[in-house]
Each structure stands twice: as C-alpha cells, then as structure tokens.
Amino acid sequence: MSWNHHHSLSERLAIEAAMASGTGDHTRAEDLYRRAAFEEAAALDALAGDRHRTRGITAISAVALWYKGHGYSAAEQLAHRCLADGQLPSFAETQLRDLLHMIWSASAADKSGVRFVPGDVLVSVKGGQVIYGGGPLDLIVRKVEGIQAVLFRTLEMMLERPFRRRGGPPADIQSMFRPWLFQAPAGSYQFAVRMQEPEQKELWEADRPKVEQVTATFFRILRAATTDPEAELATVVPDTYYRGAFLNLSRNLAPTGRAFERLEVRDAGLPAEPLVSFASDTRQQLNAALRKLRPPTAPTDADVPITVRGTLRAVHLDEDWLEIATTDPIEHIRIDDAGDVLDDVLGPMVNHKVIVSAMRRGNENSYRDIELEE
Numbered sequence: 001m002s003w004n005h006h007h008s009l010s011e012r013l014a015i016e017a018a019m020a021s022g023t024g025d026h027t028r029a030e031d032l033y034r035r036a037a038f039e040e041a042a043a044l045d046a047l048a049g050d051r052h053r054t055r056g057i058t059a060i061s062a063v064a065l066w067y068k069g070h071g072y073s074a075a076e077q078l079a080h081r082c083l084a085d086g087q088l089p090s091f092a093e094t095q096l097r098d099l100l101h102m103i104w105s106a107s108a109a110d111k112s113g114v115r116f117v118p119g120d121v122l123v124s125v126k127g128g129q130v131i132y133g134g135g136p137l138d139l140i141v142r143k144v145e146g147i148q149a150v151l152f153r154t155l156e157m158m159l160e161r162p163f164r165r166r167g168g169p170p171a172d173i174q175s176m177f178r179p180w181l182f183q184a185p186a187g188s189y190q191f192a193v194r195m196q197e198p199e200q201k202e203l204w205e206a207d208r209p210k211v212e213q214v215t216a217t218f219f220r221i222l223r224a225a226t227t228d229p230e231a232e233l234a235t236v237v238p239d240t241y242y243r244g245a246f247l248n249l250s251r252n253l254a255p256t257g258r259a260f261e262r263l264e265v266r267d268a269g270l271p272a273e274p275l276v277s278f279a280s281d282t283r284q285q286l287n288a289a290l291r292k293l294r295p296p297t298a299p300t301d302a303d304v305p306i307t308v309r310g311t312l313r314a315v316h317l318d319e320d321w322l323e324i325a326t327t328d329p330i331e332h333i334r335i336d337d338a339g340d341v342l343d344d345v346l347g348p349m350v351n352h353k354v355i356v357s358a359m360r361r362g363n364e365n366s367y368r369d370i371e372l373e374e
Contacts, residue, residue, distance in 0.1 A: 036069070063082070067102065079099060083096055105182045119194070127261025128255070135189040149249050150222065151179060178195070225247060229288075230292065247286055251371055254282045255278065257280040259374040265278075320339040354371065355370070
C-alpha cells in the first residue's frame with residue numbers, strides 16, 4: 001500500500017477520534033487515535049528514504065497520534081526509531097524530542113492515577129537575556145503565571161462564571177482544576193503546562209464538553225490576540241470584559257525586545273497546528289486594540305497626558321490608586337482612578353518596572369494604562 005492510502009485512512013480515523021473525544025467518549029477516541037497512529041506509522045514505512053521533509057512530518061504525526069491514544073510505549077519506541085535513523089530534518093527532530101518529554105510525563109502521571117484535560121501547552125521563551133536551557137528566574141516565573149492566568153480566565157469564561165475583577169479564580173475552580181508545570185527539552189528556555197482533571201468528576205459532569213475544550217479555546221484566544229486582536233478576538237470572545245482581560249494578559253506575555261525577543265506557544269500534541277508567536281510588534285498591536293476597547297475620555301484644557309516610568313511599589317485598588325517609585329528624579333507618584341485594573345493583570349507587575357499612562361490635572365494623576373517595562 002502507498003503512503004497516500006495509509007495517510008488518508010489515518011486522517012479519517014483521527015477526525016473520528018476528535019469527534020468521539022468531543023462527545024466525551026474517551027474509550028472510543030483513544031482506540032481510534034491508536035488505529036490512526038498504526039496507519040500513519042505504516043505510511044511512514046511506505047515512504048522513500050529521500051523524501052526527508054515528508055518523512056519528518058509523518059513521523060511527528062504518527063508519534064503524536066500514539067500519544068493522543070495513550071499508546072505511550074509505542075509512541076516512545078517510534079520516536080526513538082525515527083531519531084536514530086538520522087534522516088529527519090531538524091524541525092522534526094526538535095518536535096519529536098518535545099513529544100518524548102510529554103510522553104514520559106503523561107506515562108508517569110497515568111501510573112500515579114493523575115489525568116489531565118486534553119491539550120499540552122508548550123511555551124518557548126527566546127532571545128535577549130534567555131540562553132539555551134535557561135533564563136532569568138523572575139522573567140520565567142512571570143511568564144508561567146501569565147499562562148496560568150489566561151488558562152483560568154478561559155475556564156471561567158467557558159463555564160459562564162461572572163466576570164472576576166478582584167482576587168484569584170473562584171475556590172471551586174482552583175480546587176478542581178490544577179495547572180501542572182512540566183520540564184520541556186532545552187532549546188532557548190521551554191516549559192510545558194497541563195490542566196489536571198478534577199478528582200471528583202461528578203461535580204463537573206454537566207460541563208465536561210466545555211472543560212475538555214479549555215486548552216483548544218486557550219489556543220484560539222491567544223492566536224486571535226496575536227494575529228487579529230480586534231475582529232477575530234471579538235469573534236472568539238464576544239464578552240467585552242473578558243476580551244479586555246485577555247488583551248491585557250496577552251500583552252503581559254509579549255516582549256518589549258530587551259529582556260527577551262519572542263515567546264511561542266503551541267500544543268505539543270497537535271504538531272500540524274500553527275504556533276502562537278508573541279514578538280515586540282505584537283505588543284504594539286495589543287496596545288492599539290486596548291485603546292479602541294476603552295471608553296473615550298474627553299480631556300479638558302487643564303489635562304496634560306503624561307507617561308510615568310518606574311517601579312510599581314504600592315497598590316490599593318479598592319481605594320482606587322497605585323504608586324510608582326521613580327529614580328530620575330527620586331519620588332513616589334500616586335496614580336488615582338485605577339480601580340478598574342484587574343488583579344491578575346497587575347499582580348505580576350508589583351515591584352517591577354512599569355510604564356504608566358496617565359492624565360495630569362493640577363497635582364492629581366488619573367490612570368489610563370499600565371504595562372511592564374521588560
């Protein structure tokens with residue numbers, strides 16, 4: 001049989017598997033994924049040795065399908081076999097190593113009885129102060145917290161929870177859905193995040209179809225935020241409040257180009273899907289979208305727009321203010337009217353350098369916007 005025959009059959013089985021997973025029939029979905037993986041591996045064996053790029057793509061697909069079907073041993077064996085033959089392009093070798101780490105983690109979790117919501121969030125931070133396999137701790141921690149914040153906001157939106165302005169995610173969501181952090185292969189600096197399923201499944205059985213799409217929706221939100229933060233994001237996130245939150249949280253992930261140059265996010269289990277890429281120009285696009293989303297304020301003749309650069313030292317959103325410590329000159333500048341800033345947007349900025357846009361009238365400063373100066 002030809003590559004085309006086996007590959008086409010694999011694609012059909014994978015589509016059926018995705019549909020079964022969407023309806024909650026996980027036993028059937030895993031069986032279909034394993035059958036799809038068997039056909040994709042047969043397609044790989046049918047390829048001529050000189051078709052290096054196609055071999056690389058097919059190898060990644062076959063290993064990913066075994067992984068999605070919980071055929072971890074078969075996935076690991078095939079990945080090692082493909083890496084050992086030395087004929088794969090570099091992109092395929094990189095993705096296979098990424099998949100191997102996810103396979104090992106998932107296999108260990110399965111043996112311990114821990115199960116996760118579908119989807120593997122693989123994050124890469126590149127350039128600037130980030131080196132191969134390492135990066136500044138405070139920078140990496142902020143990015144981990146940023147990814148977690150977007151995941152929780154996605155889950156809250158999908159479960160139709162009231163929009164949260166203060167504090168962390170609701171206690172029931174935090175107790176039922178725990179993000180896990182996994183080691184990923186070195187390559188710039190990488191980490192992986194997965195959402196654990198709740199142990200008491202009966203408490204969310206009615207919402208199972210929504211919850212199992214949380215990672216897929218997470219990627220749709222970030223992809224829209226980085227490619228079309230106005231029209232496409234409005235389609236994915238119709239609610240204005242949630243859309244504003246995702247724009248702000250996405251901007252927190254984007255680089256200025258100084259501390260690091262790029263942040264990439266992809267689903268390690270779906271290698272064919274395009275990755276989400278945050279670059280310094282992404283931040284400018286998000287700033288433009290945020291300005292359009294905010295209600296316009298008409299300045300008076302006494303209003304003077306100002307930009308304050310310094311360290312965010314004090315916050316009291318319940319009393320509507322925050323305080324910035326500047327070094328040139330040395331002073332503490334109070335910014336009022338900041339009560340609408342979200343806790344999970346502002347939290348990672350405390351004790352870090354920020355840029356605040358405000359309107360000065362006499363001795364008072366009225367808040368307009370804040371972003372990290374990384």
